[in-house]
Amino acid sequence: MKVQEVVKLINGTVMTGNKNPEVTVDVAFASDLMSDVLTIKAENLLLLTGLVNIQAIRTAEMSDISCIVFARNKNVTEEMIRLAEENGITVIESPYSLFRISGILFIAGMAPVY
Amino acid sequence: MHFEYFIEGGNFAEAGSTSSQVKKTLKQLNVDGTVIKRTVVALYEAEVNIVAHAYSGKITVELDEEKIDIKIVDEGPGIPDIKRAMEIGYSTASPEVREMGFGAGMGLSNMKNNSDKLNITSTVGKGTEVEIINYFHL
Numbered sequence: 115m116k117v118q119e120v121v122k123l124i125n126g127t128v129m130t131g132n133k134n135p136e137v138t139v140d141v142a143f144a145s146d147l148m149s150d151v152l153t154i155k156a157e158n159l160l161l162l163t164g165l166v167n168i169q170a171i172r173t174a175e176m177s178d179i180s181c182i183v184f185a186r187n188k189n190v191t192e193e194m195i196r197l198a199e200e201n202g203i204t205v206i207e208s209p210y211s212l213f214r215i216s217g218i219l220f221i222a223g224m225a226p227v228y
Numbered sequence: 229m230h231f232e233y234f235i236e237g238g239n240f241a242e243a244g245s246t247s248s249q250v251k252k253t254l255k256q257l258n259v260d261g262t263v264i265k266r267t268v269v270a271l272y273e274a275e276v277n278i279v280a281h282a283y284s285g286k287i288t289v290e291l292d293e294e295k296i297d298i299k300i301v302d303e304g305p306g307i308p309d310i311k312r313a314m315e316i317g318y319s320t321a322s323p324e325v326r327e328m329g330f331g332a333g334m335g336l337s338n339m340k341n342n343s344d345k346l347n348i349t350s351t352v353g354k355g356t357e358v359e360i361i362n363y364f365h366l
């Protein structure tokens with residue numbers, strides 16, 4: 115699924131400058147536990163989380179995750195955006211809950227990790 | 229090649245900056261992507277463990293043709309029972325650490341899964357030494 119399509123489905127806003135409309139994500143994982151995210155080997159992974167801090171971006175960087183969705187519009191800081199852009203990570207904010215985002219993407223055909 | 233980095237306990241804003249630099253170096257050296265991911269995930273877990281559980285630490289990275297050898301040495305409380313600490317779910321992380329998205333007790337076992345060799349030694353009241361070795365070609 116194209117990142118652009120994800121944005122549309124979840125009423126999202128892309129926060130980073132690097133819009134990379136061609137980037138695709140095949141599998142999604144929803145978690146606020148970064149040590150759990152770090153165990154995942156899947157490629158082209160979309161991370162859905164309610165944990166809005168710099169470590170969420172760091173975790174994505176280490177795990178080669180190219181796109182993160184932050185649920186419920188919690189304020190993403192400038193520093194987080196800068197770090198994401200530096201690492202080619204697209205950050206999306208959605209007003210929806212993690213539950214709703216997961217449901218929408220699941221119905222739209224996004225695969226789960228487990 | 230030889231690199232050294234210093235880590236400050238409790239400083240979550242900086243946690244991961246060393247792993248990030250090591251990742252950039254490995255990329256520049258054209259190391260295989262899977263090896264890079266395994267190495268930096270294991271290193272990041274170790275780096276976060278210093279920030280979360282110890283007072284200060286030093287990370288030494290040794291690179292040669294065939295492998296990367298990382299030593300993570302900290303001054304801290306040490307680990308009384310390493311076998312128990314390796315169990316998934318065992319964690320003494322503080323509420324602050326849990327708020328940062330850590331403290332699930334998964335880090336050490338994930339480090340094991342992402343390294344070819346993992347050595348951990350610890351002295352209670354003094355500190356912990358972790359060594360991660362990953363080979364570029366197996």
Ligand SMILES: Nc1ncnc2c1ncn2[C@@H]1O[C@H](COP(=O)(O)OP(=O)(O)OP(=O)(O)O)[C@@H](O)[C@H]1O
Binds near residue numbers: 331332336
């Ligand atoms: N460098 C260290 N110094 C002191 N204690 C440590 C250190 N590393 C790990 N420990 C101890 O081992 C436990 C398990 O570590 P582990 O990394 O597996 O989990 P965690 O750090 O608690 O949570 P997670 O890694 O899932 O975020 C820790 O809770 C802590 O008690």
Ligand SMILES: [Mg+2]
Binds near residue numbers: 273276277330331335
């Ligand atoms: Mg840990």
